Amino acid sequence: MPYKPLKLSAPNPVLSWADHDLEAAETKMAKNVASLPFVFKHVALMPDVHLGKGALVGSVIATKEAIIPAAVGVDIGCGMCAIKTPFVADQLEGKLKTIRQEIEAAIPVGFNQNKEVETPVSNWQGWKQFKDLHSKVQNLEGKALKQMGSLGGGNHFIELCLDADDQVWLMLHSGSRHIGNMLAQRHIDTAKELARLAEEKLPDRDLAYFVAGTPEFAAYWRDLQWAQNYARFNRDVMMARFKGIVERAIAGGKPTKPLLEVNCHHNYAEKEVHFGEEVYVTRKGAVRAKETDYGIIPGSMGAKSFIVKGKGHADSYCSCSHGAGRLMSRTRAKKQFDIDDLIRQTEGVECRKDRGVIDEIPGAYKPIETVMKQQSDLVEVVATLRQVVCVKG
Structure with missing residues (x-):
């Protein structure tokens, strides 16, 4: 089997799909999480696992009656979306530079935001709940409106790709932007303050948590779901613009129907049933991979990426890696x-x-082929992509 239990003296086991031994700091982080009293069954580490804050990036943590906001992280709902188009490689001949320039003109990157708010954005149903979010983000609604449909920075990207049959795919990676970051930070601060007041001895301050049934848990869960929905729709808005750019370049602007669409989070938490029990599952740099799920596992901007279908592996909490992982x-x-x-x-x-x-x-980054080999029991590959255009955040 590709995964193995780590030798840790912790109350809960840690199962690792990585092909390498963890470094000392990574081992300590895994042990810290596995020592928490509310962790359910075991912690699962994906093959792209590496150091994070509080918990390892590439970890899947199932919990009973509690959730750790720093384990979800500050880019709530960060994830990927991709569409398979009816276009083929030959139709891109001589158009790649123009397509890249049009993407850069149409989709703000880094700290930038849109100059105007387009109709699909202003019509998003989530704005109705903005007034219910944390009191300290109420001054950010205008910024959140303008950032909807923007990429952000770091490892976020937009790519035009080709599969093994030279079919054209559109793919992008982004999250909940500034509003998600601010919501996360507010709740992480609250969790740390509660731990301080309770004089709780945590193995790491970043593992401060909320207990189900408390007002703080309810407030975080509400804001978390809102930010995850914002992140998903943010990707949809950008993908619609991206698709329009490619359609103008190839088909004179004529709309086309995608042959496959995938939109998945890889930094998030949801309530799910595993091993017959309802638990909170936090995927910190991991993608849900139930048998019905399509997922996206990107390589770096010079390596392959993969569209996958889940195998529903119980011990991984039906999860797979979210990329190659930083080396x-x-x-x-x-x-x-x-x-x-x-x-x-x-x-x-x-x-x-x-x-x-x-x-x-x-x-x-780690070699993506190694990462994929280590999770052959978690996913099957549907398409292997190579990028021909990449716009970085």
Whole structure:
């Protein structure tokens, strides 16, 4: 079997799908989470696992009657969406640079936001609940409106890809933007303050939690679901623009019907049933992979990406990895690689090739093929993609 139990002296087991031993700091983080009294059954680590804050990125944590806001993280609802188009590679001939420029003009990246709010955004049903969110984000509704349909920074990206049959796919990676970050931080602060007042001895302050049935839990759960819905719709808005750009370039703007659509979170929490019990499942850098689920596992901007279908593996809480996983920190990547390395590693991809994206160089990530091999029991590959255009956040 590709997974193995880690040798940890913790009350709950930790099952790892990684092909390598964890480093000391990673082992400590896994042990800390497995030591919490409300963890259900075991903790599952995906093959792309690496250091996070409080909990490892690439961990699936099922809990009974409690939830850890820092384990969900600050980019609530971060995830991926992809569509398979009816177009083929030949139709892109000579159009890649124009498509990239139009994406960059139409979709704000980094800290930027839209200058105007388009109708689908203003009509989103979620705005009706904004007044119920945490009191300290009530001044951010205007910013949240303007950021809906924007990419963000870091490892967020938009890619035009081809599969093994030269079919054109559109793919992007983004989350809940500034509003999700602010909501997360407010609730993480509250959880830490509650732990301090209760003089609770936590293995890590970032594992401060809320107990089900309390007002604090209810407030976090409400804001969490709202931010997850915001993140999903944010991806839909960007994908609609992206699709329009490609349709204008290839089909004179004529709308087309996608052959397959996938939109999945990989930083989130939901209530689910596992091993016959209702639990809260936090996927911190992991994708749900039930037998009915399609998922997206991207490589770096010079490597393959995969559209997958879940196998519903019980011990992984029906989960799989969310990408290749970082091999090194952003700081180390900037020290180790230069622009020549970036140009060489992204050969054949229409993308930025400047110092601003060196921390996202393919060499800073684990080999995606290894990650995929380690989860052959979790997912089956539906399509293997290679990018021809990449726009980074």
